[in-house]
Amino acid sequence: MACPTGYKILNEEWRLSVNRTEKAELIETLQATFNASTTIVVTHQVGLTVAESGELRLKMREAGAGFKVTKNRIAKLALKDTRYEDLDSLFTGPTAIGTSQDPVAAAKTLVEFAKTNTKLTIIGGSIDGKVLDKSGVEALAKLPSLDELRGKLVGLLQAPAGKLARVAQAPAGKLARVIKAREDQLQSS
Incomplete structure (x- = not known):
């Protein structure tokens, strides 16, 4: 049994309106x-x-x-x-x-x-x-990506700080070794 013509047209219009709505949503997204x-x-x-x-x-x-x-x-x-x-x-x-x-x-x-x-x-x-x-x-x-650039930047910023810390510690370390050597020298004499 065939569908009434009015039903077919209504169904087709509904399908087209859904299709248009979906397309509008796709375009917007x-x-x-x-x-x-x-x-x-x-x-x-x-x-x-x-x-x-x-x-x-x-x-x-x-x-x-x-x-x-x-x-x-x-x-x-x-x-x-x-x-x-x-x-x-x-x-x-x-x-x-x-x-x-x-x-x-x-x-x-x-x-x-x-x-x-x-x-x-x-x-x-x-x-x-x-x-x-x-x-x-x-x-x-x-x-390089943003993450790679950030990593390089952090590395560049940390490098001087690390060098500064080593330089600051070096004289103290040398002084401690000199004192230790002098102490050893005094104990052995």
């Missing part, structure tokens, strides 16, 4: 991700297995970054009114994006993964709205 990110890396991924995709997502999370496969139309709509609006021309083909608040994390992780897996190709990206081509993203990936 993606736009919030773009606004919260310092760096966006656009990639093409063709034929990544579920395991490879899972491995990449895990590496991205460990680096403090995110990785999302998205429809180009939704990504282009989400880019509007963000500082990354100029990236819309990169969204063609099988696109996925890496995002991070750390200026280097997404680029570093995706470039390293792409070196070992030819199914992922870096297309371009942006750092704070400045569009980067593939070589720009690769150059960005070679820079």
Whole structure:
């Protein structure tokens, strides 16, 4: 028995409205991700297995970054009114994006993964709205991350303090050895 025509139309309208609502939510979520990110890396991924995709997502999370496969139309709509609006021309083909608040994390992780897996190709990206081509993203990936820079800075700050402590202790140590030597000398005579 066929459904009444009115029911079919109503059902189709309901499906479309849910679909539109879902798309609006996706766009809003993606736009919030773009606004919260310092760096966006656009990639093409063709034929990544579920395991490879899972491995990449895990590496991205460990680096403090995110990785999302998205429809180009939704990504282009989400880019509007963000500082990354100029990236819309990169969204063609099988696109996925890496995002991070750390200026280097997404680029570093995706470039390293792409070196070992030819199914992922870096297309371009942006750092704070400045569009980067593939070589720009690769150059960005070679820079130290914020955590690495912090570690180096702490090391640089601790090195002078350590040297100062050793220098300050050296005269006291020498004086103690001289006194001990003199005491030994007096006891032996």
